[in-house]
Amino acid sequence: MEPSWDDLRTVLSLVRGASLASAAEELGVNYTTVARRISRAETALDQKLFDRLADGYRPTEAGKTIAEHAARMEDHAHGLMRQLQGQDNTLRGPLTITAPQLLIAHALAPAIDQFCTAYPEIALHVRATNDLLDLNRREADLAIRISRDPGDSLKGLRLTQQHSASFATQAWADRIADDPDTLIDWVVYAAYQDVPRNVDPTFPNHRIRLTFDDMVAIRAAAQAGLGVARMPLFLGRATPGLVQIPVLPPQPYAEIWAVGHPDVWPAAKVTAFRNILVPHFRSIRDKFVAKAA
Amino acid sequence: MEPSWDDLRTVLSLVRGASLASAAEELGVNYTTVARRISRAETALDQKLFDRLADGYRPTEAGKTIAEHAARMEDHAHGLMRQLQGQDNTLRGPLTITAPQLLIAHALAPAIDQFCTAYPEIALHVRATNDLLDLNRREADLAIRISRDPGDSLKGLRLTQQHSASFATQAWADRIADDPDTLIDWVVYAAYQDVPRNVDPTFPNHRIRLTFDDMVAIRAAAQAGLGVARMPLFLGRATPGLVQIPVLPPQPYAEIWAVGHPDVWPAAKVTAFRNILVPHFRSIRDKFVAKAA
DNA sequence: TCCATACCATGCGATATTGCATATTATGAA
DNA sequence: TTCATAATATGCAATATCGCATGGTATGGA
Numbered sequence: 001m002e003p004s005w006d007d008l009r010t011v012l013s014l015v016r017g018a019s020l021a022s023a024a025e026e027l028g029v030n031y032t033t034v035a036r037r038i039s040r041a042e043t044a045l046d047q048k049l050f051d052r053l054a055d056g057y058r059p060t061e062a063g064k065t066i067a068e069h070a071a072r073m074e075d076h077a078h079g080l081m082r083q084l085q086g087q088d089n090t091l092r093g094p095l096t097i098t099a100p101q102l103l104i105a106h107a108l109a110p111a112i113d114q115f116c117t118a119y120p121e122i123a124l125h126v127r128a129t130n131d132l133l134d135l136n137r138r139e140a141d142l143a144i145r146i147s148r149d150p151g152d153s154l155k156g157l158r159l160t161q162q163h164s165a166s167f168a169t170q171a172w173a174d175r176i177a178d179d180p181d182t183l184i185d186w187v188v189y190a191a192y193q194d195v196p197r198n199v200d201p202t203f204p205n206h207r208i209r210l211t212f213d214d215m216v217a218i219r220a221a222a223q224a225g226l227g228v229a230r231m232p233l234f235l236g237r238a239t240p241g242l243v244q245i246p247v248l249p250p251q252p253y254a255e256i257w258a259v260g261h262p263d264v265w266p267a268a269k270v271t272a273f274r275n276i277l278v279p280h281f282r283s284i285r286d287k288f289v290a291k292a293a
Numbered sequence: 294m295e296p297s298w299d300d301l302r303t304v305l306s307l308v309r310g311a312s313l314a315s316a317a318e319e320l321g322v323n324y325t326t327v328a329r330r331i332s333r334a335e336t337a338l339d340q341k342l343f344d345r346l347a348d349g350y351r352p353t354e355a356g357k358t359i360a361e362h363a364a365r366m367e368d369h370a371h372g373l374m375r376q377l378q379g380q381d382n383t384l385r386g387p388l389t390i391t392a393p394q395l396l397i398a399h400a401l402a403p404a405i406d407q408f409c410t411a412y413p414e415i416a417l418h419v420r421a422t423n424d425l426l427d428l429n430r431r432e433a434d435l436a437i438r439i440s441r442d443p444g445d446s447l448k449g450l451r452l453t454q455q456h457s458a459s460f461a462t463q464a465w466a467d468r469i470a471d472d473p474d475t476l477i478d479w480v481v482y483a484a485y486q487d488v489p490r491n492v493d494p495t496f497p498n499h500r501i502r503l504t505f506d507d508m509v510a511i512r513a514a515a516q517a518g519l520g521v522a523r524m525p526l527f528l529g530r531a532t533p534g535l536v537q538i539p540v541l542p543p544q545p546y547a548e549i550w551a552v553g554h555p556d557v558w559p560a561a562k563v564t565a566f567r568n569i570l571v572p573h574f575r576s577i578r579d580k581f582v583a584k585a586a
Numbered sequence: 587t588c589c590a591t592a593c594c595a596t597g598c599g600a601t602a603t604t605g606c607a608t609a610t611t612a613t614g615a616a
Numbered sequence: 617t618t619c620a621t622a623a624t625a626t627g628c629a630a631t632a633t634c635g636c637a638t639g640g641t642a643t644g645g646a
Contacts, residue, residue, distance in 0.1 A: 312592085312593065312594090313593080313594070314592080314593075314594095324593095324594090325594095325595085325596085328594075328595080345594070345595095346593095346594095347592095347593070347594085348592080348593065349592095349593065349594090350594090
């Protein structure tokens with residue numbers, strides 16, 4: 001007897017998740033179902049695929065072998081779904097996009113609104129996250145990303161350039177204006193761990209006061225007066241309580257791209273979304289870049 | 294909604310078989326089940342996968358796309374099953390071998406008997422056919438073939454060389470002995486369509502009387518006295534009513550090989566079978582080759 | 587024309603699968 | 617020790633799936 005393909009897939013999920021509950025969640029079934037499918041596969045193959053331990057299921061060699069091949073099968077299943085979607089020329093049904101929360105809040109919302117109105121039959125799902133979702137696995141159909149280039153083997157469309165600058169409360173702005181030599185507290189990304197390069201030499205004294213791994217937190221800290229933060233123009237300008245200060249002159253920041261998998265790119269729904277995105281970003285370009293001097 | 298992997302597999306079978314009944318047979322289910330799985334997949338994808346015609350189901354572009362990817366998934370499923378089998382070091386359960394009918398009847402039967410006795414827990418299945426079964430698709434685990442080399446990307450083990458010669462009834466033998474110039478009727482393979490090369494020039498007159506596409510038929514024709522046939526020594530010698538005649542001197546014929554897929558080759562059951570096959574063929578080598586002059 | 591054949595569609599009862607509720611066990615922190 | 621947590625197992629009822637039987641339709645040959 002050979003196990004069914006769905007049972008092979010279940011083995012894959014269980015090897016990945018290492019527990020019935022985790023695999024069940026991934027598959028969208030009850031965890032008892034996972035347990036029974038595994039038993040069924042073991043019976044069909046007449047060999048043990050997992051050791052039942054107190055802290056979960058640990059795959060045997062045979063279980064690992066199945067998982068490896070099932071992962072390839074899954075690749076093809078994903079490729080299939082992408083290709084079907086790319087061929088889909090209807091303007092109804094589900095469409096998933098992803099973008100960073102802050103970009104949605106300050107730049108994307110009107111475009112999303114316009115899209116929903118224009119295509120009421122499309123069920124738009126927006127995943128607001130800074131995580132780079134896996135477009136191969138169809139975690140999203142189109143991603144709006146802040147990065148230097150589309151990367152990978154993905155298709156990309158540049159929506160706009162943007163600049164960053166320094167922002168702080170009015171109190172900080174006044175203090176720095178009064179005394180350029182004052183010690184300037186910075187609130188920065190943990191990833192950088194240093195004061196931005198290219199600060200205006202007029203302001204010689206800096207220190208890192210706080211680091212965060214999230215821009216929302218940095219902005220909140222700046223709003224609370226904890227220091228100066230470098231952020232994209234669109235964000236600083238739109239944040240109440242923050243004003244742009246001359247410590248860091250406006251300078252190029254990572255661009256904003258729409259990226260998608262080449263298979264999915266030509267789909268009617270994806271194209272329709274891009275066709276709203278492009279003029280929208282053209283119309284709000286001034287939010288992102290400093291005026292030419 | 295995404296279709297289940299088993300439903301994708303069902304689409305593949307239906308694209309291949311072009312009718313519910315054919316797909317159902319391939320999958321080992323009732324044909325109504327196939328129809329319902331297709332409907333389910335179409336609902337899940339919200340698009341038609343087949344046109345229902347009077348003479349069967351014809352796939353749409355989407356249906357074909359699914360079939361292409363599902364075929365890749367199937368390749369991996371086969372690869373998986375082969376690999377699992379290759380890792381299997383038990384001596385119980387199913388084992389499928391294939392060999393030409395005539396070879397089984399005249400040379401292999403004792404080895405098969407010996408194997409079944411030695412490994413009673415192995416459920417041996419013998420597919421007696423001249424068709425080259427697809428070892429990639431696990432139509433057999435080990436094949437015994439008459440050919441020049443294992444071919445493809447398969448593993449091979451040469452079991453014996455063999456010779457062919459000319460055989461006919463005693464009446465023909467007498468007639469040719471009396472008059473070497475007599476017109477000799479040949480019964481030959483359709484594929485060759487000509488008298489064998491290397492006939493002894495002592496016998497100058499030949500004609501093709503009959504062609505067949507099957508050795509069993511050729512042998513029967515020769516037994517019935519319809520003419521002279523070239524066949525492997527082991528076959529001619531074992532056929533009642535036929536005697537070897539000097540028209541065609543013994544000469545090299547295609548060798549006998551055990552061939553298998555490299556993945557499956559190391560499996561305990563397959564190895565066990567080979568380990569019986571090799572000494573068996575060594576012990577019956579005289580059936581296959583002419584005595585050294 | 588008529589019949590045999592090879593398809594597909596659908597209703598119904600049998601069966602297999604699934605989810606829920608509950609029981610059980612090991613682990614680690616208070 | 618005791619309790620909370622996170623795992624796996626299992627009985628039972630709901631549900632989905634399946635196979636069978638029946639009916640319908642087009643095709644091709646007698």
